[in-house]
Amino acid sequence: MKLAARWLGLTLLFLSILVFLAWLLGRVLSDRFLWSQYLSWLPSILSVPVAVLLWMLAAALHRLGRRPSKPRAFGLWGTGVCLAVAMLHFALVELRLHHLPLPPRPTSPHLRILHWNVTAIQRLHQVRDPLLAQHADIAILVNPHSDVGWAAFPEAVGPDFRVISSAGFVIASRLPVLRYGVAWLGLQGLPPETESSLPRRHGWTDPGRAMYLELDTRAAFGRTSVIWAIDLPSEPKLSRWKIAHDAAAIIASYRGTEIVIRENGTIEGVPSAGFPPPDVVVGDFNMTRGSAAMRSMLPGMRHAFDEAGAGYAATWPRYGYRTPIPLIHVDHLWVSPNTTALRYEIVDPGFGFHRMQVGDVVPGGTPLRGAR
Template identity: 25%
Template sequence: MTDDPSLQAESKPSVRRVEWGFASFAILWSLWLVGQVARDRFWLTGLCFYIPSPVMAAVGLVAASVLGYRKNGRISTLLGLMTLAPTLMVGFVENHWSRPLAEASAGPSVRLVHWNIAYGVWGLAGVEQELVRRRATIYVLSEVPLPYDLTKLAARLGPYHVAVRMGSMAVIATGQLLDPTELVNEKNLKVNSVTWEDGGQPLKIFAVDATSNLLVARDPHLRRLVSLMKQHHPDLVAGDFNAPRRSRSLCPLPDGFAHAYDVAGQGWSATWPVVGPLYAIDQCLISASILPTKYELWSNRFSDHRLQELDFIPRSATERESR
């Protein structure tokens, strides 16, 4: 490496800094690649999977540009080639930039909002104001503080809204919320089920909250969630999964399920942290009984998570059978 004439002209400490910098990036790039191939199959590969592609792309591009400016051509070119992989992942795999065409269907649209409100530590008044502004039919909230008067919040959201709390999660909706059940209530995974009914086809909703502890492997919990989805056939699954959308158990999903972002969203898909989102860890999954029309993510200063918003039309039994 030091045979390059441009490097020989530099001092030895400067050459060593370039070599160590390149070696460090190469190691990090190798770990990132392991994560992209194995994803969260094992706990250790899961840690590699959580190395953010946007960070890898940004660091590589900056380093390649600096070295190119300083006429370290060979290393600059090599860095540029290595950076190509995470750049393509960001641009064409982890995000897409046009919204898929929505299917035509009759019927009124329903809006579901999921939001991790971080126990209100960023300002409960602001949280409530933002929820009111969304004008949703169904709200699924993660990390709801105790104590907190959900009845008053439901009244603020609309005259026909009712609320159900299940541990640290809550569902607020118009009409009726029937059979609230804590299917899993453990330290590292919570899966709650409730049936929403408002004069039309009843919809079963799963509200999910998984641990953020990096010492806990994600895949076993995600496989358990998928098993419950196959067993109970929910129409909607929403929550803070603390696992990327491309996790092994979430990509692909069981037959009949899809990510709302993939079928009705566009743009930057990461949901955390709000300041420079890098991880798509808040998920909204839909079954064949749901016709999505639009999925969007919104940032504000009242939580460290972005808010998920899904507009959809419940499919009739005839539409479902024809698919």
């Protein structure tokens, strides 16, 4: 009996160490390599508790068995210390529990941004009602491909919003949009002979896309505000590091047509000089928070959650995939060094595969940026 308990305890300890090391490698190496990106997707809310539970069972079985040797005892308690550090990291860095509860919405002038991937939504009211409930200044909706009657969307959200639809983005803004541009990123998909991990066949390609908008926030901030919206491929077999570097290079070299909206409401297409420097970047990156690839794509920018969020923050899957809660934070909001996030929250809209993200931001002392 004691011998069986001893060997079962060793097995459980080995499994605990294995889960912990996989989680740790994912956090350290992130998505710099194709193989490590899969480890970086291991959700802490599952990995850390599972490793701790296995360790606790191993410790209990060691107490039932013979007194362990010094090396075995060192391994057991050394693993326990590592797991305690992992739990602290999860609680204080990934959950930021010491910043709960979140403050209420600011009362001073600010810009409230809503971003939501509306994939799989089937009714117009399922988009309208959650959107209006957040009282956003600008709502950025991605993947409006389902048949919800998008032609009626401007009337559904009301006259307070100006609606723009382009390249798989739908923008509803209470503030005047001075100009915008869109770029298909042309990212390389899977080879034709390669089977996708997603429910498609072979050689599926999602080229990715990006959009920039300049909002007239001069009345509140004394300057305009530039937002980038980005949507990157979801295929798990594609290297996130390569996607991020290719997307950054394409955006940096972009030259296309910019849509300028004049004060009298006339619209003019002019040659674009490229994406202007962003104050805020939002999007479904299909990368986890803390992604090395995402940080390399947006150098100098800060994640709004790390600055103004707290609690459990994951956006996908909102439902389905046999998970009771979302497991991965794939939708993100970043702020520039010249912008400050006051509040960041993940909201369950009640519909669709993704939760929405809502952020309140203010400028951080940049000079006036004039609109064209």
